[in-house]
Amino acid sequence: MEKRLLDRGVRYTPARRVVVEVLADSPGPLSAAELCEIIGAGMPLSSLYRSLSVLEAAGVVAPHLGARGLSRYELAEWLIGHHHHLICLECGSVDDVAVPSHYERQVEAIIAGIGEMASFAPSGHAIEIEGRCARCR
Amino acid sequence: MEKRLLDRGVRYTPARRVVVEVLADSPGPLSAAELCEIIGAGMPLSSLYRSLSVLEAAGVVAPHLGARGLSRYELAEWLIGHHHHLICLECGSVDDVAVPSHYERQVEAIIAGIGEMASFAPSGHAIEIEGRCARCR
DNA sequence: TTCCTTGCAAACGATTTGCATTGGA
DNA sequence: TCCAATGCAAATCGTTTGCAAGGAA
Numbered sequence: 001m002e003k004r005l006l007d008r009g010v011r012y013t014p015a016r017r018v019v020v021e022v023l024a025d026s027p028g029p030l031s032a033a034e035l036c037e038i039i040g041a042g043m044p045l046s047s048l049y050r051s052l053s054v055l056e057a058a059g060v061v062a063p064h065l066g067a068r069g070l071s072r073y074e075l076a077e078w079l080i081g082h083h084h085h086l087i088c089l090e091c092g093s094v095d096d097v098a099v100p101s102h103y104e105r106q107v108e109a110i111i112a113g114i115g116e117m118a119s120f121a122p123s124g125h126a127i128e129i130e131g132r133c134a135r136c137r
Numbered sequence: 138m139e140k141r142l143l144d145r146g147v148r149y150t151p152a153r154r155v156v157v158e159v160l161a162d163s164p165g166p167l168s169a170a171e172l173c174e175i176i177g178a179g180m181p182l183s184s185l186y187r188s189l190s191v192l193e194a195a196g197v198v199a200p201h202l203g204a205r206g207l208s209r210y211e212l213a214e215w216l217i218g219h220h221h222h223l224i225c226l227e228c229g230s231v232d233d234v235a236v237p238s239h240y241e242r243q244v245e246a247i248i249a250g251i252g253e254m255a256s257f258a259p260s261g262h263a264i265e266i267e268g269r270c271a272r273c274r
Numbered sequence: 275t276t277c278c279t280t281g282c283a284a285a286c287g288a289t290t291t292g293c294a295t296t297g298g299a
Numbered sequence: 300t301c302c303a304a305t306g307c308a309a310a311t312c313g314t315t316t317g318c319a320a321g322g323a324a
Contacts, residue, residue: 011278011323032313044281049314054279070313086257097255103247110240111266118234120223122268129248131259148298150304169288181306186289191304207288 001079004058015043016051020060020075028085028095029064029072064094064126084127090136097129138216141195152180153188157197157212165222165232166201166209201231201263221264227273234266 001020002012022038023030030038036048052073055061060079063071072094074080082104083096099107107127115122138157139149159175160167167175173185189210192198197216200208209231211217219241220233236244244264252259 009278013279013323015280045313046282046315047280050280053315084251086251086255088257089260095255095257097251097257099247099251100254103250106243106247110236110243111264113240114221114223114234114236114266115268117237118223118232119271119274120225120232120234120266120268121274122266123226124267126265126267127248128263128265129251129257129259130261130263131252131257134256137256137258146303148303150298152305182288183290183307184305187305190290 001060004060005054008058010054010058015047016055018043019048019051019055023061023073023075024080026074028093029074031070031072033070035073084129086133087128087130088133088136089130090132093133093135095133099127138197141197142191145195147191147195152184153192155180156185156188156192160198160210160212161217163211165230166211168207168209170207172210221266223270224265224267225270225273226267227269230270230272232270236264 005012005016018039019035022035032045032048032052036043036045039048052061052063056063056073059076061073062076063073064085065071074096077083080096081098083098086095086097088094107125111122111125114120142149142153155176156172159172169182169185169189173180173182176185189198189200193200193210196213198210199213200210201222211233214220217233218235220235223232223234225231244262248259248262251257
């Protein structure tokens with residue numbers, strides 16, 4: 001992954017490394033504010049955003065645009081695998097969920113069918129499942 | 138639908154009516170700025186947002202939180218039916234697409250399966266399909 | 275030295291709110 | 300009359316950017 005940054009002439013600095021590590025440990029995408037909280041002091045929001053945008057440009061993190069005009073960030077799918085999101089309407093948390101491959105194959109087929117119907121060329125998809133998470137039941 | 142507002146002690150005013158009408162005519166969700174543009178002058182953004190929040194509280198419109206940190210609004214599903222979104226990565230447009238019921242039944246089953254796996258109680262879902270729309274091909 | 279990186283503060287764009295005014299029942 | 304609705308301007312929130320200082324190659 002470091003190579004990916006070096007190829008773009010940017011460094012894999014401690015600040016960027018910590019962002020990647022925190023995201024790697026998270027069960028789901030995190031907002032900038034959440035990241036900042038977890039990383040702790042000594043990380044100004046502006047630097048955080050700069051790290052995120054460098055990492056995004058390098059294809060290492062991907063933004064997930066969500067509730068109340070705030071983005072959540074997670075590692076790109078080539079790092080953590082294809083997955084979908086469980087959004088808790090109670091506490092607002094967003095967790096990743098991997099979908100068994102026989103389900104995912106059905107999803108692919110459905111997406112392809114819809115694309116054909118609508119003369120739309122699909123290149124990616126996301127399923128957002130809303131409800132109540134285990135903690136809020 | 139007017140009843141829905143009256144029940145909450147709010148009126149179905151011309152300003153609110155025009156918002157509903159413009160949304161009803163749109164092939165997909167619209168941002169506040171787009172709504173304002175379509176409605177034309179004489180509709181300050183602040184009033185628009187106020188109309189939207191009243192309509193949202195009444196369950197008549199639903200926000201769709203999307204690209205580049207801006208919300209798009211559409212009529213609630215009980216008014217326009219269950220559907221998913223085609224998001225064009227080229228021009229940024231978002232169009233609704235209704236899914237044939239045999240597909241939708243498969244989707245329901247998949248969602249239920251995932252919910253069980255993750256001890257998550259699903260109450261709704263959305264499939265966002267990214268790609269290129271017919272216009273941008 | 276030469277870039278890249280960082281921190282701070284200021285700027286920005288979308289959305290919200292305070293307040294005084296208008297308007298419908 | 301009374302309360303809801305509106306317009307304007309100012310405030311707020313998440314995010315971005317300009318600029319000068321710090322750091323690695």
